[in-house]
Amino acid sequence: MAENQGLTPRAQDFSAWYNEAIMRAELADYSPVRGCMVIRPNGYAIWELMQRALDDMFKATGHRNAYFPLFIPQSFLQKEAEHVEGFAPEVALVTHAGGKELEEPLVVRPTSETIIYDSFAKWIQSYRDLPLLINQWCNIVRWEMRTRLFLRTAEFLWQEGHTAHATAEEGRAETLRMLEVYRWFYEEHMALPVIPGAKTATERFAGAVETYSVEAMMQDRRALQGGTSHDLGQNFARAFDVTFQDAEGKRDYVWATSWGMSTRTIGALVMAHSDDVGLVLPPRLAPRKAVIVPIWKSDEEMARTVEAGHKLAEALRPAFGPVTVDERDTLRPGGKYTEWEQKGVPVRFEIGPRDLAAGQAVMVARHDRKKTPVPIEGAGRALQDELDRIQSDLFATALARREAATYRIDRWEDLRALFAGEGGFAWCHWCGDAACEKQVQEETKATIRNIPLDREPERGACVCCGRPSEGRVVFALAY
Amino acid sequence: MAENQGLTPRAQDFSAWYNEAIMRAELADYSPVRGCMVIRPNGYAIWELMQRALDDMFKATGHRNAYFPLFIPQSFLQKEAEHVEGFAPEVALVTHAGGKELEEPLVVRPTSETIIYDSFAKWIQSYRDLPLLINQWCNIVRWEMRTRLFLRTAEFLWQEGHTAHATAEEGRAETLRMLEVYRWFYEEHMALPVIPGAKTATERFAGAVETYSVEAMMQDRRALQGGTSHDLGQNFARAFDVTFQDAEGKRDYVWATSWGMSTRTIGALVMAHSDDVGLVLPPRLAPRKAVIVPIWKSDEEMARTVEAGHKLAEALRPAFGPVTVDERDTLRPGGKYTEWEQKGVPVRFEIGPRDLAAGQAVMVARHDRKKTPVPIEGAGRALQDELDRIQSDLFATALARREAATYRIDRWEDLRALFAGEGGFAWCHWCGDAACEKQVQEETKATIRNIPLDREPERGACVCCGRPSEGRVVFALAY
Numbered sequence: 037m038a039e040n041q042g043l044t045p046r047a048q049d050f051s052a053w054y055n056e057a058i059m060r061a062e063l064a065d066y067s068p069v070r071g072c073m074v075i076r077p078n079g080y081a082i083w084e085l086m087q088r089a090l091d092d093m094f095k096a097t098g099h100r101n102a103y104f105p106l107f108i109p110q111s112f113l114q115k116e117a118e119h120v121e122g123f124a125p126e127v128a129l130v131t132h133a134g135g136k137e138l139e140e141p142l143v144v145r146p147t148s149e150t151i152i153y154d155s156f157a158k159w160i161q162s163y164r165d166l167p168l169l170i171n172q173w174c175n176i177v178r179w180e181m182r183t184r185l186f187l188r189t190a191e192f193l194w195q196e197g198h199t200a201h202a203t204a205e206e207g208r209a210e211t212l213r214m215l216e217v218y219r220w221f222y223e224e225h226m227a228l229p230v231i232p233g234a235k236t237a238t239e240r241f242a243g244a245v246e247t248y249s250v251e252a253m254m255q256d257r258r259a260l261q262g263g264t265s266h267d268l269g270q271n272f273a274r275a276f277d278v279t280f281q282d283a284e285g286k287r288d289y290v291w292a293t294s295w296g297m298s299t300r301t302i303g304a305l306v307m308a309h310s311d312d313v314g315l316v317l318p319p320r321l322a323p324r325k326a327v328i329v330p331i332w333k334s335d336e337e338m339a340r341t342v343e344a345g346h347k348l349a350e351a352l353r354p355a356f357g358p359v360t361v362d363e364r365d366t367l368r369p370g371g372k373y374t375e376w377e378q379k380g381v382p383v384r385f386e387i388g389p390r391d392l393a394a395g396q397a398v399m400v401a402r403h404d405r406k407k408t409p410v411p412i413e414g415a416g417r418a419l420q421d422e423l424d425r426i427q428s429d430l431f432a433t434a435l436a437r438r439e440a441a442t443y444r445i446d447r448w449e450d451l452r453a454l455f456a457g458e459g460g461f462a463w464c465h466w467c468g469d470a471a472c473e474k475q476v477q478e479e480t481k482a483t484i485r486n487i488p489l490d491r492e493p494e495r496g497a498c499v500c501c502g503r504p505s506e507g508r509v510v511f512a513l514a515y
Numbered sequence: 516m517a518e519n520q521g522l523t524p525r526a527q528d529f530s531a532w533y534n535e536a537i538m539r540a541e542l543a544d545y546s547p548v549r550g551c552m553v554i555r556p557n558g559y560a561i562w563e564l565m566q567r568a569l570d571d572m573f574k575a576t577g578h579r580n581a582y583f584p585l586f587i588p589q590s591f592l593q594k595e596a597e598h599v600e601g602f603a604p605e606v607a608l609v610t611h612a613g614g615k616e617l618e619e620p621l622v623v624r625p626t627s628e629t630i631i632y633d634s635f636a637k638w639i640q641s642y643r644d645l646p647l648l649i650n651q652w653c654n655i656v657r658w659e660m661r662t663r664l665f666l667r668t669a670e671f672l673w674q675e676g677h678t679a680h681a682t683a684e685e686g687r688a689e690t691l692r693m694l695e696v697y698r699w700f701y702e703e704h705m706a707l708p709v710i711p712g713a714k715t716a717t718e719r720f721a722g723a724v725e726t727y728s729v730e731a732m733m734q735d736r737r738a739l740q741g742g743t744s745h746d747l748g749q750n751f752a753r754a755f756d757v758t759f760q761d762a763e764g765k766r767d768y769v770w771a772t773s774w775g776m777s778t779r780t781i782g783a784l785v786m787a788h789s790d791d792v793g794l795v796l797p798p799r800l801a802p803r804k805a806v807i808v809p810i811w812k813s814d815e816e817m818a819r820t821v822e823a824g825h826k827l828a829e830a831l832r833p834a835f836g837p838v839t840v841d842e843r844d845t846l847r848p849g850g851k852y853t854e855w856e857q858k859g860v861p862v863r864f865e866i867g868p869r870d871l872a873a874g875q876a877v878m879v880a881r882h883d884r885k886k887t888p889v890p891i892e893g894a895g896r897a898l899q900d901e902l903d904r905i906q907s908d909l910f911a912t913a914l915a916r917r918e919a920a921t922y923r924i925d926r927w928e929d930l931r932a933l934f935a936g937e938g939g940f941a942w943c944h945w946c947g948d949a950a951c952e953k954q955v956q957e958e959t960k961a962t963i964r965n966i967p968l969d970r971e972p973e974r975g976a977c978v979c980c981g982r983p984s985e986g987r988v989v990f991a992l993a994y
Contacts, residue, residue: 065634065637065638067583067584067630067633067634068588068591068630068633069584069586069587069588069621069630072584072585072586073584074581074582074583074584074634075581075582075583076581077579077580077581077649079581080579080580080581080582081579081580083582084580100556100559100560101556101559101560101563102553102554102555102556102558102559103553103554103559103562103672104546104553104554105546105548105551105552105553105670106551106623106654106656106670107548107551107607107669107670108548109547109548112547124614125613125614126613127612127613128586128609128611128612128613128621129609129610129611129612130607130608130609130610130623131608131609131610131611132607132608132610132620133606133607133608133658133669134604134605134606134607134658134659134660135603135604141611142548142607144585144609144623151546151547151548154546154547155544155546155553158544159544170556174654175585175653175654177585179612179613180613181613190586190612191584191585191586193582
């Protein structure tokens with residue numbers, strides 16, 4: 037892949053395009069360890085912005101961060117029957133350490149419920165210790181051999197919230213509250229509309245009473261699960277004997293939740309907005325909001341435009357953070373434009389001698405190439421307005437794209453035809469039987485993404501078997 | 516350990532006191548996995564403040580964060596001969612994953628040089644790619660069976676900086692620049708004076724040309740290594756074939772550095788300032804700067820003092836973050852004072868009915884119990900001044916403590932007597948021979964902490980063998 041060559045177009049090979057967009061923007065790289073990836077600085081900076089936004093919301097809703105061990109005794113995983121069944125096939129095991137074979141192998145955490153409930157059992161005595169609202173930022177290992185950068189890797193980074201409550205109602209309210217945080221994060225920061233809803237029993241987290249997700253549509257019309265929130269009921273509390281004494285002195289198991297979002301979200305961000313040139317980032321998750329490209333022919337022009345560029349950068353930095361002046365003399369302006377476009381910088385300012393004479397710069401938006409001449413003095417105001425416009429444009433485009441690929445489907449042949457063709461989100465009636473869910477998956481590869489929380493009650497007939505249904509669910513091919 | 520019982524005094528059993536101070540303040544807990552610990556929210560909040568301060572400085576000096584795999588192929592560790600020798604005894608090995616035995620065992624990272632240089636070799640082509648300035652925040656595993664909370668655990672959290680440069684001089688300058696960041700962090704944030712200096716060859720990082728450290732004195736007169744910065748020369752570049760083409764087209768290996776600081780620092784913070792009541796935190800690393808305790812006898816007084824407390828808290832929060840009003844009616848004021856003192860909150864405000872009548876609150880500093888009546892209106896100004904006083908008081912006390920336990924020692928008997936007795940920092944002449952270093956250690960358990968960078972040139976005789984020396988080094992018992 038030569039330096040200035042374009043990417044494989046999305047329409048031709050979405051998967052190749054995705055990899056190239058990531059490599060060209062230097063977000064990530066493959067690693068010599070099969071299944072693992074390296075998150076490069078450009079990618080990690082996006083993760084830092086995601087972390088900051090989510091962490092602020094977690095704290096604003098009363099959660100505190102903590103850190104639990106990477107290693108979990110194998111026997112812990114076995115305490116919750118469904119849980120071990122769900123995770124056993126994909127765990128990595130430490131069998132030797134410090135030069136000796138361990139008496140009991142240690143599991144590298146695939147999720148931390150089991151090790152955390154061991155602590156909760158010690159920390160929780162009475163209703164006064166509840167609710168206990170904990171979050172952890174850490175790495176997770178689930179063995180995968182088919183690597184896709186960000187989307188499917190043996191190790192990934194995430195946050196996992198774990199909370200304990202005195203009543204079932206409080207646990208359920210927490211589960212939905214955090215789902216709402218994820219919805220808010222996706223829509224306000226990722227500029228990506230999502231469908232919040234409940235997973236079917238088949239797709240539930242191993243050990244949960246109810247699992248909720250937010251589901252987003254990618255540009256190839258596939259769904260990506262954007263964050264999950266689990267109502268664990270008393271399942272883990274029973275397995276780990278986490279009890280509390282209520283105000284009347286009665287002992288009961290706590291009601292628990294867990295919820296998580298991972299670096300997979302960076303993959304969603306790429307697939308949601310980027311184009312055939314390269315990365316397109318919503319301004320709120322763009323580590324660099326703007327870049328300045330001076331344009332010159334003579335040395336004298338270079339001196340003047342570069343100086344003006346630095347003045348502008350200086351003026352923008354306090355409010356917008358890092359702003360680069362691209363004064364390289366090894367590349368022409370066009371080459372610079374392409375490079376910054378591939379990296380997804382939302383706005384560039386071009387300053388040529390004629391602009392300078394008029395006291396202006398040309399502001400160019402990455403996503404639609406709209407050019408706006410703006411006075412250099414006070415360009416910050418114009419930049420902020422432009423970033424706001426870009427953020428809401430991207431959301432509107434993603435929403436329009438999803439709506440154009442969303443169908444109400446009532447007939448089995450139409451469902452088959454949809455997934456044999458272009459795909460999309462199919463809102464269909466479903467009787468609630470796992471057998472129908474399975475049959476659809478076997479014949480179309482589409483799965484029920486979720487049962488939308490805000491679906492309208494509507495009586496109908498299951499798209500698969502024709503039995504009665506009380507509302508529609510969303511079928512789609514999924515990442 | 517009952518709720519209101521005091522801690523074991525430092526003078527009686529420093530180690531027991533340390534553990535009790537941590538447990539009482541709920542900074543950390545033991546874990547069912549031998550060698551691992553749980554960092555509780557009160558402890559993790561300190562780590563977050565440390566991270567923020569360091570990360571800001573790393574970024575201000577041009578570094579960017581990235582993330583590399585947790586797992587390292589065993590063969591990678593073997594590429595740098597000294598490196599493998601240094602780390603092999605303490606690694607944890609993953610031998611099975613995804614239900615199968617792996618072809619090559621994977622090492623859980625004990626440090627990331629080897630996996631990072633594999634990427635550097637791909638990313639660095641020309642001098643234009645240099646310097647490459649990377650930092651990583653992550654977990655690290657070095658197998659330890661004797662656990663001491665924060666100080667010695669099989670898993671810990673840290674940051675590791677890894678940089679590549681075009682010249683030996685730039686590499687060396689970077690090594691010292693980051694050592695200076697650590698010195699600054701210790702002195703300005705931790706309120707703890709340190710001695711920056713070079714490690715002897717014996718204590719060098721496995722694979723480094725030169726290792727530097729900052730060394731602090733704990734209250735039991737032992738030294739704690741606070742952060743290390745390594746000049747790696749071209750050792751790792753050779754092992755991993757990381758080369759670049761210079762401006763003249765000549766190829767050479769890059770010059771590299773690495774530097775790190777870990778959650779061990781939280782242990783240093785506890786041992787540096789805390790007292791027999793519990794935690795004492797320098798305000799800059801205190802997650803909660805102040806607490807408000809209303810004092811009442813009647814319900815009517817309770818209503819008034821609690822209301823005044825909330826008003827004050829409200830006024831303080833924008834500038835000082837979380838401020839709790841302790842309105843529990845299950846504890847007397849004295850019990851509340853003890854609890855907040857054990858947790859190390861730097862300042863408390865007491866508000867009784869008589870204070871209220873005078874429009875004031877009594878501000879009490881945690882570290883010296885100094886009481887200052889302050890007007891409730893404008894208490895923020897008084898609080899900021901008091902926090903500044905506390906921060907500099909703690910530094911001054913730590914410095915005075917270190918000076919009182921620092922000795923210039925020229926005779927072997929005196930050195931032996933010092934470490935047979937109270938211990939401390941012994942500035943002694945040393946000939947530079949590892950045999951003398953070893954002999955001192957065997958007979959006194961003290962080691963050379965470092966060769967201070969700013970030591971005065973002074974000719975003398977080695978405290979061990981009498982051969983000539985050009986300056987003093989610091990001997991101490993160490994954590």
